[in-house]
Amino acid sequence: xxxxxVIGKTTPTCKMDVEKGHIRRFAQAIGDDxxxxxxxxxxxxSRYGGIIAPPTFPTVFGFEGERVLSGxxxxxxxLLHGExxxxxxxxxxxxxxxxxxxxxTDVDVKEGKGGAMDIIKTEMAGYNxxxxxxFVARSTVVIRR
Amino acid sequence: MTAxxxxxxxxNVADEISSLTKAPITxxxxxxxxxxxxxxxxxxxxxxxxxxxxxxxxxAHGMLSMGFVGEHITKWMGETGxxxxxxxxxxxxxxxxxxxxLTGRIxxxxxxxxxxxxxxxxxAEKQDGTKTVTGTATVSLPSRV
Numbered sequence: 001x002x003x004x005x006v007i008g009k010t011t012p013t014c015k016m017d018v019e020k021g022h023i024r025r026f027a028q029a030i031g032d033d034x035x036x037x038x039x040x041x042x043x044x045x046s047r048y049g050g051i052i053a054p055p056t057f058p059t060v061f062g063f064e065g066e067r068v069l070s071g072x073x074x075x076x077x078x079l080l081h082g083e084x085x086x087x088x089x090x091x092x093x094x095x096x097x098x099x100x101x102x103x104x105t106d107v108d109v110k111e112g113k114g115g116a117m118d119i120i121k122t123e124m125a126g127y128n129x130x131x132x133x134x135f136v137a138r139s140t141v142v143i144r145r
Numbered sequence: 146m147t148a149x150x151x152x153x154x155x156x157n158v159a160d161e162i163s164s165l166t167k168a169p170i171t172x173x174x175x176x177x178x179x180x181x182x183x184x185x186x187x188x189x190x191x192x193x194x195x196x197x198x199x200x201x202x203x204x205a206h207g208m209l210s211m212g213f214v215g216e217h218i219t220k221w222m223g224e225t226g227x228x229x230x231x232x233x234x235x236x237x238x239x240x241x242x243x244x245x246x247l248t249g250r251i252x253x254x255x256x257x258x259x260x261x262x263x264x265x266x267x268x269a270e271k272q273d274g275t276k277t278v279t280g281t282a283t284v285s286l287p288s289r290v
Contacts, residue, residue, distance in 0.1 A: 022181070026181040028177065028181070029178040029181040029182070029209070029212075030178070030209065030212035030213065030215075030216060031167060031174070031213075031216075032216040034216070034220070036224065054212065054216070054219070055212075055228055055231055056211050059184070059211075060181075060182055060183055062183075063183030063184055064183060076188075077194070079186070080207070080235070081206075081207035081235050082235060083232070083234045083235070084235075085230070085231070085232035086231050087230050088230065138232075
């Protein structure tokens with residue numbers, strides 16, 4: 001059971017260097033063969049001017065630094081990802097340093113087929129080394145009680 | 146040089162987005178995805194843990210499915226398109242051995258601040274026809290005008 005008092009809880013801002021090898025391994029795990037994620041020469045000649053990260057790469061930031069759900073009374077074996085949304089403002093490039101912070105925006109209880117479930121919504125914003133906002137990520141997780 | 150995608154004028158509401166069928170999900174792929182994403186929840190990689198959690202074995206990361214959706218929409222829009230927003234809802238579990246097919250449809254067209262935007266609905270299905278993910282995306286396309 002997660003208490004509503006955690007709404008507004010925000011993680012300390014964290015920084016991560018985006019490495020091209022990390023982008024490559026992330027794209028490989030998905031099986032996405034887009035050369036913009038792998039081929040430096042190709043990517044340099046593209047309109048991006050270098051290797052970019054795939055659309056779901058910001059998920060990495062959620063597992064880096066302090067987790068917004070840490071310290072909450074959650075059984076991770078019963079946690080499922082319900083919804084995920086990204087808004088993209090700028091591409092994430094290999095070599096970028098992204099700073100980010102996550103906030104709990106809502107906590108609720110829903111009656112499901114298998115009983116009550118806790119619903120937690122979070123929002124993360126990411127900025128690059130030029131202080132440009134690059135993405136906003138919104139997640140909904142469901143914890144079966 | 147670049148893999149050009151469609152122009153705004155070539156796209157019509159109700160058009161289908163050509164589908165993409167992924168190679169069967171493998172356990173090694175889930176290990177790779179865990180490593181690349183940083184999501185080490187053992188329900189995705191450790192059999193006895195997943196069984197104890199009542200899942201009947203390891204299940205794929207929801208974000209891997211969203212990664213497939215991201216691959217699908219970015220392949221369709223090509224390097225001339227820009228992904229502005231991607232949102233999904235996870236509705237069914239996928240497991241090693243499952244074959245996922247991504248499909249989509251154009252639901253709207255609009256112009257805003259000089260950008261030519263296309264709205265799409267997207268979904269992923271398993272080999273038995275079960276929908277695993279539904280989603281929506283907004284893509285900016287080049288215009289001939």
